[in-house]
Structures are given as C-alpha cells and as structure tokens.
Amino acid sequence: MQKYNTIPNLIFDFGGVLLNINPQRAVDSFKKIGLTDTELVKKEYQHNGLFDLLEKGFLTPAQFRSELRKYISRTVTDQEIDEAWNSMLLDLPWERLNLLSHLRKNHRVFLLSNTNAIHWEAYTSKIKNVHGVQLSSFFEKDYYSHQMGLRKPDTKIYTTVLEMEGLKASETLFIDDVLVNVKAAQSVGMKIHHLNLEKGESILDLFKN
Structure with a gap:
C-alpha cells in the first residue's frame, strides 16, 4: 500500500x-414502494439520466420525485421516495x-x-x-x-x-x-x-x- x-x-x-x-439497497427499496423496473434505477444512475440531472443540481428534489413517480406503480409520498433513495447511505x-x-x-x-x-x-x-x-x-x-x-x-x-x-x-x-x-x-x-x-x-x- x-x-x-x-x-x-x-x-x-x-x-x-x-x-x-450500498447502492443495491436503494434499488431494493424502490422495488418495495412500487418501482417494478429496478433496472431503470441502475441504468439512470450509471448514465446521463434522471440521477445525473439531480446530482448536477439541474433538477430540484421536487422535480426528481415527480419524474420518478412516473415509474412507480402506486401513489407514494415524498417521504417514501426519500427514504428509499437514502437507504443506500450507511x-x-x-x-x-x-x-x-x-x-x-x-x-x-x-x-x-x-x-x-x-x-x-x-x-x-x-x-x-x-x-x-x-x-x-x-x-x-x-x-x-x-x-x-x-x-x-x-x-x-x-x-x-x-x-x-x-x-x-x-x-x-x-x-x-x-x-x-x-x-x-x-x-x-x-x-x-x-x-x-x-x-x-x-x-x-x-x-x-
């Protein structure tokens, strides 16, 4: 070393x-709240997509949640989205x-x-x-x-x-x-x-x- x-x-x-x-925890958490296409999370995070825009500050948290809801099969609160997204933080x-x-x-x-x-x-x-x-x-x-x-x-x-x-x-x-x-x-x-x-x-x- x-x-x-x-x-x-x-x-x-x-x-x-x-x-x-542990990024996989966020993938698993999003699945639990109704984001059935978990490959979307990985794809968006790895490429210049939704997560890239958020991390550059080009999307506000409210806009990010609104966009993410398009891929979630049920009604979810802001708190549920944030908790799923933050679950990767240890x-x-x-x-x-x-x-x-x-x-x-x-x-x-x-x-x-x-x-x-x-x-x-x-x-x-x-x-x-x-x-x-x-x-x-x-x-x-x-x-x-x-x-x-x-x-x-x-x-x-x-x-x-x-x-x-x-x-x-x-x-x-x-x-x-x-x-x-x-x-x-x-x-x-x-x-x-x-x-x-x-x-x-x-x-x-x-x-x-």
Missing part, C-alpha cells in the same frame, strides 16, 4: 471512501473523521463528491446526530456536484477546484473508489489513488506516521 504523507494537498471522494454506502466511522482531523495539521484537505440535495441533507444530519459534528468542519472546503453544476468524471470539476483553491495538480492527491473518476483526475495532472473497496482497501491504510 502506498503512503501519501508527503503530498501537501488531499482531495477525498465521499461515498465509498468516507461514508459507507455509516461514517469516527476513525475516518479522526484521520481527517489529523491530516489537516499537515495538509490542505478537501472533499469532492458527486451527490444531491436529498442525500446531502440526509447524511449531514445523520453525522451531526451520531457524532455531534458538522461534516464541513473536517475540510478546508467541501465541494458537491449538485452545488457546482458539474459531476465527476467531467474534467472541468477537477480543474475548477484546483483553480479556486490555487492548487498545483502535481501536488494534489485525489482519492476515489470509482476508477473512471480517478483516471479523469489523472488526465489533468493530479496524483491519484483508486481505493479498491473489493480488496478491502481503506483510507486508514493510506496515511501512516
């Missing part, structure tokens, strides 16, 4: 890297937040996440309730796709963060569990680490004193 203690700037992905997630172990706190002593630490307003509200509230902290306090700046109007792996999202923070790409490490995202970051000159969750890799292993 490589160690990255000497790299001054660190940019972390969120879901999968910091927050544990826990954020305190050890990972503690690592971020230590890293900030010697590094500039940022977050860059593909996310959406519904998920953002759910996990920031949960983190505050469980750990008593604000997620944003662990980063110099946290960047979210739905606020930027950009989504990984669009290279513009990386260059935008680099430019806004005055970071040199060659002195910046980007960590993500999605291979296409790290390859896009690499293409603009950033150092990268693909966190291989299938092999049990954890960010706790990447930084050792």
